[in-house]
Amino acid sequence: MYSALTTHIAKFVSLDETETEILRENLVFLSVKKKENLLEAGQTCHYQYFIVKGLCRNFIINEKGNEQTTQFGIENWWLSDYLSFHNDRPSGFYIQAVENSELIAIEKKAMETLLAKVPKLERYFRLVLQKAFGASQIRIKYLFTQSAEERYRHFSTSFPEFVQRVPQYMLASYLDFSPEFMSKIRAGKV
Amino acid sequence: MYSALTTHIAKFVSLDETETEILRENLVFLSVKKKENLLEAGQTCHYQYFIVKGLCRNFIINEKGNEQTTQFGIENWWLSDYLSFHNDRPSGFYIQAVENSELIAIEKKAMETLLAKVPKLERYFRLVLQKAFGASQIRIKYLFTQSAEERYRHFSTSFPEFVQRVPQYMLASYLDFSPEFMSKIRAGKV
Numbered sequence: 001m002y003s004a005l006t007t008h009i010a011k012f013v014s015l016d017e018t019e020t021e022i023l024r025e026n027l028v029f030l031s032v033k034k035k036e037n038l039l040e041a042g043q044t045c046h047y048q049y050f051i052v053k054g055l056c057r058n059f060i061i062n063e064k065g066n067e068q069t070t071q072f073g074i075e076n077w078w079l080s081d082y083l084s085f086h087n088d089r090p091s092g093f094y095i096q097a098v099e100n101s102e103l104i105a106i107e108k109k110a111m112e113t114l115l116a117k118v119p120k121l122e123r124y125f126r127l128v129l130q131k132a133f134g135a136s137q138i139r140i141k142y143l144f145t146q147s148a149e150e151r152y153r154h155f156s157t158s159f160p161e162f163v164q165r166v167p168q169y170m171l172a173s174y175l176d177f178s179p180e181f182m183s184k185i186r187a188g189k190v
Numbered sequence: 191m192y193s194a195l196t197t198h199i200a201k202f203v204s205l206d207e208t209e210t211e212i213l214r215e216n217l218v219f220l221s222v223k224k225k226e227n228l229l230e231a232g233q234t235c236h237y238q239y240f241i242v243k244g245l246c247r248n249f250i251i252n253e254k255g256n257e258q259t260t261q262f263g264i265e266n267w268w269l270s271d272y273l274s275f276h277n278d279r280p281s282g283f284y285i286q287a288v289e290n291s292e293l294i295a296i297e298k299k300a301m302e303t304l305l306a307k308v309p310k311l312e313r314y315f316r317l318v319l320q321k322a323f324g325a326s327q328i329r330i331k332y333l334f335t336q337s338a339e340e341r342y343r344h345f346s347t348s349f350p351e352f353v354q355r356v357p358q359y360m361l362a363s364y365l366d367f368s369p370e371f372m373s374k375i376r377a378g379k380v
Contacts, residue, residue: 058327062335070330083324086317092331115313122312123305127276129319134273136326137248140260141282143333144366145252176334 001029004052005104008076012124019118026110032056032097038105039095045084047105051077054101055165058093059173069174072098072162078128098166148177152185191219194242195294198266202314209308216300222246222287228295229285235274237295241267244291245355248283249363259364262288262352268318288356338367342375 002024009015015023032038032054039045041061049056051073058071058079070093073079084091085108106114115122142151152175156163163171172182192214199205205213222228222244229235231251239246241263248261248269260283263269274281275298296304305312332341342365346353353361362372 060331060335068334070327070334081324081327082320083328086320086324093327119309119313122316123309126312126316126319129316129323130272130276133319133323133326134271134276136323136330137260137271137283138273140326140330140333141250143330144258144260145250 002027002104004076005050008050009121009124012127013120015118015120019120022117023114023121026106026114028105028107028110030103030105032101032103034097034100036097037094038097038103039081039091039093041092041094042090044088045081045091045093045095046108048078048080048085048111049073049095050104050106051075051079052102052104054103055098056095056101056103057098057170057174058095059170060093067094067170067173069170072166072174074161074165078132082129098170143176148175148181149185151175151177152182192217192294194266195240198240199311199314202317203310205308205310209310212307213304213311216296216304218295218297218300220293220295222291222293224287224290226287227284228287228293229271229281229283231282231284232280234278235271235281235283235285236298238268238270238275238301239263239285240294240296241265241269242292242294244293245288246285246291246293247288247360247364248285249360250283257284257360257363259360262356262364264351264355268322272319288360333366338365338371339375341365341367342372 005027006015006020006023038047038049038056053075056073056079057069058081059067059069062068071079079095081091081093081095083089084093142154146154155175168182168186169179172179195217196205196210196213228237228239228246243265246263246269247259248271249257249259252258261269269285271281271283271285273279274283332344336344345365358372358376359369362369
């Protein structure tokens with residue numbers, strides 16, 4: 001049940017049996033249905049979620065009342081609203097299962113307990129955040145520099161699996177163009 | 191010389207004298223002139239920079255050949271291209287001093303040496319990254335949801351010091367609107 005996470009951790013740091021046991025004691029396993037919200041705007045985000053199986057996303061509701069996807073996560077990715085989590089303040093984000101998903105959640109206090117007992121996991125979470133933040137820097141770069149078509153071509157080449165698994169309207173909002181433009185691109189009309 | 195950083199670290203973890211000494215041995219102090227580049231697109235980013243005094247930014251050059259600021263950093267902030275740093279791959283970013291600045295740089299191998307000897311600094315860097323990534327999530331949210339005017343009002347209320355210190359054209363590119371629109375806003379014409 002927890003092997004996807006322990007395998008992922010083993011890429012960064014090596015835990016012995018006792019440490020792995022302490023890790024497991026501080027995790028919660030969740031099965032969530034498609035479209036189920038793990039977090040809603042206005043709530044404080046108390047968890048970081050590791051995706052064992054499935055696909056989830058962070059989204060916001062914009063001023064027109066439309067959902068705007070800001071981040072996707074698939075297997076072996078973590079999702080959270082890190083500022084809400086860090087500051088214990090209400091979030092402006094939703095976190096939602098896009099597919100039926102299996103997740104491992106770690107609650108903030110449990111994480112502190114875990115890290116006090118197994119400090120080498122600080123390294124794991126640092127490296128995960130370093131990669132995620134780096135990816136987010138690149139995302140801002142692409143939003144500023146690529147045309148809608150370039151963003152789609154780049155994304156579909158880099159992450160072909162996503163394009164198959166994610167509803168078109170969600171991908172369109174993530175790449176910041178209209179569903180109509182997405183339909184044209186997919187029909188080869190752009 | 192290193193007291194700004196040790197004070198910042200002390201907010202997150204407590205280092206003894208020996209640990210502080212090891213920290214210092216692995217840092218480099220830099221004075222950079224306004225407009226000096228610490229990193230240029232095409233180079234691999236081998237450093238993370240802590241700003242002791244001054245103001246720096248990450249920027250890209252877009253397809254029109256214009257500079258587009260993606261991130262600012264002032265005193266007590268870290269700047270880097272984290273994905274280039276993490277993966278040892280060429281960066282698409284520039285890192286540049288906006289004001290004459292005093293920085294503390296940590297090189298990737300020195301950082302690994304330091305963290306091996308003082309593992310509790312893993313926690314410091316994890317928490318710094320958690321806040322920075324959280325701030326980046328919020329930035330993407332604002333880029334998607336706020337009008338140019340709202341972004342300016344929000345930014346100037348949240349970070350009044352920036353608006354005083356940063357050239358208008360840089361702030362305009364950071365907030366993703368034209369310098370002309372910025373002039374109108376500041377003249378109260380919008």
